[in-house]
Amino acid sequence: MKKYLKLECKRIAHEKRLWIALAVGLFVSVLHWALYVLPIRKYLSEFEGKGIGTIYPHTWYEKWIGGEWWTLLSYVFFIILPLLAAVPWGSSLHSDRKSGYTKNLFLKGKKSYYYISKYICSFLCGGVTVITPLIVNILLSAATLPSLTPQAVTGTSTIFANCMWSKLFYTSPNLYVLFYLVIIFTYSGLFSVLATAMGAITESGFVALVFPFIVNLFAYIIFNSAESAKFVPFMFLTPAQRSGEATDFTVIATEALVLFVITALLMTVSCKKDETL
Amino acid sequence: MTRELMLIVKRDIKNSFSLNKYKLLGTALIFLVFCFMLYYRFMGTWELQGKEYAPSFADLLLYIFSGMKVYIPAQSLKFEIPITWLSIQLYIAFLIGNYANRDMSGQGLQILLRTTRKSFWFIGKVAYCFVSVALFYLTGYAAVFVYSVLAGTPSLSLSGEIYMYVVGINSSLLSASELTAGLILLPILTSFLLSLFQLLISLWVKPVFSYIFVVAYTSASAYYVSYFLIGNYSMLFRNETVVSSDIFLSIKGISGIDQRIALAVLLAAILLSVVLGCISLKKYDFLEKAIT
Numbered sequence: 001m002k003k004y005l006k007l008e009c010k011r012i013a014h015e016k017r018l019w020i021a022l023a024v025g026l027f028v029s030v031l032h033w034a035l036y037v038l039p040i041r042k043y044l045s046e047f048e049g050k051g052i053g054t055i056y057p058h059t060w061y062e063k064w065i066g067g068e069w070w071t072l073l074s075y076v077f078f079i080i081l082p083l084l085a086a087v088p089w090g091s092s093l094h095s096d097r098k099s100g101y102t103k104n105l106f107l108k109g110k111k112s113y114y115y116i117s118k119y120i121c122s123f124l125c126g127g128v129t130v131i132t133p134l135i136v137n138i139l140l141s142a143a144t145l146p147s148l149t150p151q152a153v154t155g156t157s158t159i160f161a162n163c164m165w166s167k168l169f170y171t172s173p174n175l176y177v178l179f180y181l182v183i184i185f186t187y188s189g190l191f192s193v194l195a196t197a198m199g200a201i202t203e204s205g206f207v208a209l210v211f212p213f214i215v216n217l218f219a220y221i222i223f224n225s226a227e228s229a230k231f232v233p234f235m236f237l238t239p240a241q242r243s244g245e246a247t248d249f250t251v252i253a254t255e256a257l258v259l260f261v262i263t264a265l266l267m268t269v270s271c272k273k274d275e276t277l
Numbered sequence: 278m279t280r281e282l283m284l285i286v287k288r289d290i291k292n293s294f295s296l297n298k299y300k301l302l303g304t305a306l307i308f309l310v311f312c313f314m315l316y317y318r319f320m321g322t323w324e325l326q327g328k329e330y331a332p333s334f335a336d337l338l339l340y341i342f343s344g345m346k347v348y349i350p351a352q353s354l355k356f357e358i359p360i361t362w363l364s365i366q367l368y369i370a371f372l373i374g375n376y377a378n379r380d381m382s383g384q385g386l387q388i389l390l391r392t393t394r395k396s397f398w399f400i401g402k403v404a405y406c407f408v409s410v411a412l413f414y415l416t417g418y419a420a421v422f423v424y425s426v427l428a429g430t431p432s433l434s435l436s437g438e439i440y441m442y443v444v445g446i447n448s449s450l451l452s453a454s455e456l457t458a459g460l461i462l463l464p465i466l467t468s469f470l471l472s473l474f475q476l477l478i479s480l481w482v483k484p485v486f487s488y489i490f491v492v493a494y495t496s497a498s499a500y501y502v503s504y505f506l507i508g509n510y511s512m513l514f515r516n517e518t519v520v521s522s523d524i525f526l527s528i529k530g531i532s533g534i535d536q537r538i539a540l541a542v543l544l545a546a547i548l549l550s551v552v553l554g555c556i557s558l559k560k561y562d563f564l565e566k567a568i569t
Contacts, residue, residue, distance in 0.1 A: 017483065024489065069355045072500040076493050083489055156352065206375035209485045214371060217364055221307060224360050225314040242355065 004109060004117035011092075012125050018088035025077070025084050025133030032065045032073040033140040041144050059148045060141035061173040062157040066134060066180065066239035069158055077133070078238050082212035085126035085188035090195030090212075091205035093118055093270070098205075102274070115271040119193055119263070126192020127185040134181065149173060162245040180239040183252060187237055190259040197263050200270035231255070282397045285388060289401035293408040297372050301416045307368060308341070308420040311361050315340040316428070333432045334425040338460045341365075341421070343446055344512020345499045347526055347533075358499040362512060365417075365464070366471065370491040372409045373472045375484035377402045381563055389563050396555035403551055406472040414465050450518050458536050459513040466543040467511040471495070473550040480554070480561070502531060507546070510539040 012018060040058050047057055061067055065074050096102050105114055150157050152170055159169045169176040191212040199208040216233055223231040230236060230246035233255065241247045315332050332340070344362045348354075380402070381389070389398050425431040435448045451459070471491060478487035498508025502515055509515045520526050520533030 020483075020486065024486075068352065069357075070350055070352055072356065072497060075356050075358075075500075076496050079496065080489055080492050083485065083492070087485055087489075158355075204375065204379070206379075206484050210371060210374070210488060217367055218303075221310055221360050221364050225310050225317075227317075242357070 001109075001113045001117060004105075004113050005120065008117050008121035012089055012121060015088055015092075018125065018129065021084050021087040021129050022132060024080075025129065026136060028073050028077045029065055029133035029137040030140065032071065032077070033137055033144070035073070036068075036071050037063050037141045037144050044146070056151050056154045057146055057148065058156060059150050059173075060138070060145040061147075061150050061169070061177065063145055064141040065137045066177075066184075067158070069238060069240040069242055074238070074240075079234060080213075081130055081184075081188065081234075081237065082191040082216050083210070085130050085191040086195035086209045086212050088129050088192075089122045089125040090192055090209045091199050092122070093196045094199030094202070094205045094208050097200065097274070111274060112271055115267050115274075118196060119267050122192045122196040123189035125189075127189040129192075130188035131181060131185050134184065138177065147174075158240040160245060163241050164247040164249055177239065183256075184237055184239075186256055187233060187259075190256060190263060193263040193267075194259065197266035197270065200266070200274075281393060282400065285392065285397050285401040286404045288388075289405040290408050292376070293405045293412065296376065297409055297412060300372055301412060304368065304413050304416040305420040307364055308417040309424055311341050312337050312421060312424040314361070331428045331430045332425075333430040333434055333436065334422055335433045335435050335456075336430075337421045337425060338418075339435060339446065339448060339456075339513065341417075342460050342464055342511065342513060344514045346445060346514045347502055347520060347523075347531055348500055349529065350500075356500065358496060363495065363499070365413075366468065366495045366508065366511075367492060369410055369413050369468045369472060370475055370488055372413060373406055373475050374488075375479065376405055377476050378479050378484045386563060395558045395561070395563075399554045399558050400551070402476055403473065403554070406476055407469055410465060410468045410472055413468070414461075446513060446519060447522060450522055451513070451516065455516065455518065455536060456513075458540070459516060463536065463539060463543070464511040466540070466547070467507050470507055470543055470546050470550065473547060473554075477550060477554055477557075480557070502533065504534065504538065504542060507543065509534050510536075510543060 037060070040063060044057055046055070065071075065077055068074055096105075102114065150159075150170060150173055152161070157169070159166050163169075165176055165179065168179070194212045194215070195208050198211045199205065202208050202211075220232045220234055223229060228246075229243040230248050230251055232243070235243035236247050236252055312332075315337055341361045343359075345359050348356060350356070379385070380398075385398070389395065392398060422431060448456070471494075474494070475487045475491050478490055494506070495508050498506035499512075502509055502520075513519060515534045517533035517535045520531060
C-alpha cells in the first residue's frame with residue numbers, strides 16, 4: 001500500500017497538468033489581488049495617526065477572493081473549481097487502464113491497494129490544487145489589508161445575521177475562513193475522485209474530467225429552478241455565501257457524504273470489475 | 278478534390294449525430310426545466326393578481342434567451358449569471374468537447390495521412406461544430422414547443438407589459454426582426470463561433486483547458502458589455518434598444534449591442550477562424566500529437 005501511495009505521489013508531482021492547473025488557479029488568484037485588493041490599500045492612509053473612529057478600515061476577510069461575491073474573478077474561480085480539481089489527476093485511472101500500465105502494477109502488488117491509493121492521492125491532489133491559489137490569495141490580501149475583526153455595522157461584508165456561522169465570522173474570522181477552507185478542500189478532493197472514478201466507466205478521458213463540472217451545472221439548473229440554491233455546491237462553496245441566509249451546514253455535510261459514498265462505490269465496483277490479470 | 282472534401286464532411290456530420298445522441302437528451306431536459314422555471318415564476322405573479330395564465334412559446338423563448346441585465350459592479354450587488362443563458366453556452370462546449378483532439382488518432386489520423394489537403398480535415402471539424410450547435414438549438418426549440426403545446430399555449434404572441442414585470446424586458450420595444458435575430462440567429466451564430474474558438478484552442482492545448490477558457494470567456498461576457506466579448510450578442514438584455522431604454526444605463530454612458538454590427542462581426546470572425554484554422558494546420562505535427 002505504502003509503495004503504491006509513494007508511486008502515485010511521485011507520478012502526480014511529475015504530472016504537467018498539475019502545474020498547469022495550479023498556474024491557472026494562481027493566475028486568477030493573484031490577478032484578483034492585484035485588481036481588487038491592492039487598490040483598496042490607498043484608503044488605509046486615512047487612518048494614519050488617527051486610529052479607528054467613526055469609520056472602519058476594510059479587512060481582508062471581506063475582500064479576499066472567497067470573501068466577496070461581486071467580482072468576475074471570484075465568480076470564475078468558484079465556477080471552474082470542479083474543473084481545476086479534476087484536471088491534474090482526474091483522468092489518471094482512465095489512462096492507466098487504457099495504456100496497460102495497471103497490468104504491470106498488478107504484477108507487483110494487490111489490485112485493491114492500487115484503487116485505495118488512487119482514491120487517496122486523487123482526493124489530496126484535487127484539494128491541494130484548489131486550496132493553494134486560495135491560500136496564496138489570503139496571504140497576499142492579509143499582507144495588504146488589516147486583519148481586524150469585521151464589523152457588521154460597516155455593511156461591507158456579505159455575511160448577514162442569519163447566515164451560517166455569522167457569529168463566528170464576526171468574532172473569530174480566522175476560524176471561519178479555516179473552516180471554509182476545510183470544506184472547499186473536501187469538496188475539491190471529492191470532485192477529483194469523482195472524475196477518477198468516472199474514468200473507469202467512460203470511454204473518454206475528457207468526459208471523465210468534465211463530469212464533476214457537468215454534475216454541478218445540472219445541480220445548479222435543477223435546484224435553482226426549484227428555488228433551492230442552498231443545495232448547489234457552487235453557491236455554498238463560496239465563503240461569501242452566495243446562497244445567503246439559506247446556506248446550511250447540514251446540507252453541505254450531507255452532500256459531501258453522498259459524494260463520498262458514490263465515489264467509494266464506483267471505485268469498489270471498478271476494482272471488482274477490473275479483469276486485468 | 279470536392280468529392281474528397283464531401284466525404285470527410287459527411288463523416289463528421291454523421292459523427293455529430295451519433296456521438297451526441299444521448300447528450301441531446303440532456304439538452305431537452307435542460308430546456309424543459311427552463312420552461313417549468315418560467316411557469317412557476319409567472320404563476321406566482323399571477324396568483325397574486327388572481328389571474329390564470331400559461332407562458333406562450335414566444336414567452337418561453339424570450340425568457341430563455343434574454344440573458345443577463347447589464348451588470349454595474351458594486352460590492353453590495355451579487356454577480357450571478359442567469360443559469361438559463363450560462364448553461365446553454367457551457368453545455369454546447371461540452372458537446373464539442375474533445376472531438377477534434379480525439380480525431381487526431383485512430384480513424385481520423387488515417388484520414389489526415391491520406392487526404393490531399395490538411396485543411397479538409399479541419400473543415401470537417403467545422404462542420405461537426407456547426408451541426409452539433411444546430412442540433413442543440415433544434416432540440417431545445419422542439420422541447421420548448423412540445424412543452425407549450427402540452428400547456429395549451431403554442432402561440433408566437435408575447436405577453437408584453439406583464440412579461441416586463443416578470444422578466445424585465447419590454448418586448449414591445451423590439452421589432453419582429455430584432456426578436457427573430459435575438460432569439461434564433463444570433464444565439465446560434467454566437468454559439469457556433471464560441472465552439473470554433475474552443476476547437477482552435479483544443480488543437481494546441483488539452484481540450485479541458487479550452488473548456489476552461491470557454492467558461493471564463495462566457496462569464497466575462499456577462500460581466501462586461503463589449504463587442505469583444507461575443508457572449509453579449511446572444512443576450513436580448515444587451516440589445517441596443519433595450520439598453521438605451523434604461524435611463525440609469527444611459528446616464529452611465531453604457532450603450533448596448535447593435536444587432537447588425539454583431540451579425541457582421543460574427544460572420545467575419547467565423548470566416549477568420551476557419552481560415553486561421555486551415556493555415557495553422559499546415560505546420561501542425563499530427564503524428565507527434567497522436568503519439569503524445
